[in-house]
Amino acid sequence: MKIASFSTKSYDRASFDRILPEPGHSMSYFDAKLDIRTLSLAEGHQAICSFVNDHIDAAMTKKMAKMGIRLIALRCAGYNQIDLKAAAEQGIKIVRVPAYSPEAVAEHAFALILTLARKTHKAYNRVRDNNFSIEGLTGVNIHGKTVGVIGTGAIGRAFCRIAMGFGCKVLAYDVVENEEMKQLGVQYLGIKEVLASSHIISLHCPLTPDTHHLINAESIALMQDGAALINTSRGALVETKAVIKALKTKKIGFLGIDVYEQEENIFFKNLSEEIMQDEQIARLMTFPNVLVTGHQAFLTKEALAQISSTTLANVTAFEKGEKLVNEVVAGK
Template structure:
């Protein structure tokens, strides 16, 4: 297949080029994101390959259909950025990479927790300036702390395994309970109980209409004073303005996020010489107990290798008329 590859970064090209010779596909790389003013670049191609911050609207899908695109290959797990109903209407198939390296995201979650907890980012900056004082760098043991994991799919499961290794008491919440989680000795609880009991809360659930702003003013009010909150899943799981209030009044002890609800305007871009007009994220960055990374939790060698393989295998199966097990379809429920 001829693939128009949008939102290309250097690491995308490196790992897709590594696996490409094992397929019959041809890729043309574009730095541009897929938008109405760039969709014409896909003319003459069979499929487009896009990332999580490419917003695939009905208008875009209509244009893709008109220029003959047969498939949208997502090189990510999330698919809330695609209008699946429109894709079905115009007969365009949608594929994703449901699990590339759960450990990559789970390990990054731990990195956020421990960086904020032990303040290693502050210690690094101090020592660079010949300041060897450890005043203000007191953290806490993770051992015996109660950690609430919301969402126990592949990533949540990987995180649970790591947390148990730290000696944490782990509780979980998920509408669909995972028997492997229970086999670890982890207790499932309702959301309210998890919010009330947890010292640390980590989000690993998909973004759906039901889970949007799962963390809001009301649910924050149920949490322990000084709760530690981590989000490496989807930005809109958190009502950012409500979290800012929680940080200001001390209800939230620290916040670590790798995702942000307005990230498509910011992340994956070098804006160091520009004025950022997003006042919400700029306010977040003024807090000394907030750590933000730019959607890099997935960024490991192993994950990138798996993403390229699964993405291209999805398109190979589609081209050969095989069932594509990673297809995402609109469910009219």
């Protein structure tokens, strides 16, 4: 099949080009984000490969159907950016990569925790300026802390294992409790109990109408004073305004985020020569106890290899009329 890939970076091209000759597909790479204006680039293709910030609404699915697009292959796990019902009405199938490397994201979440806890980012900058003073670099131990995990899917479970390896007590909340985690010593509680009992809270749940702004003024009020909040899942799980207020009052002691609710026009771009127009993220980055990375938690060689191989396997299955094991269906 001819596949049009949008929001493509150099690392995407490299990972797909390593295996593309084998399945017999061809892929056109476009740097542009997919929207109603750039969709015309996919003319002559039968499938579209899109990423997390490529929003696809009803108008776009109608245009896709007229162009002969029959498949949208997401090279990510999340699919809240797509109008699934509209796609189904146009006869367009949606497939995704449900689990490319849970360990990659879980390890990055813990990297944020360790960096904030031990201030290694500040130490690095000091030493580069030949400043070897350790004044102001006093950190905190991770060992012995209570870690709350919201969501114990594949990534959440990988995170739990890491936390337990550091000697942490792990509490978890999920609508479906995992027996393997229980056997390892993870204790499942209600979300209010997890928020109230944890020194560190890490989010690993999908973005749905029920989880939108899961972390807000009300839920923050339940947390311990000085708690650390980590989000490597979806930006809109966190109400940024509420978190900024909590940072100012020191209710939240540390914040580490790899995602941001308004990241669409910021992340994956070089804005170093521009004035930041988003006042909320600009405000966040003024706090000394906040660490922001630009949606790179997934970015490992292993994860990229899994993303490309699964994406192309999804396309091959569709082309052959086989069962789509990674299909996303509206209402399910």
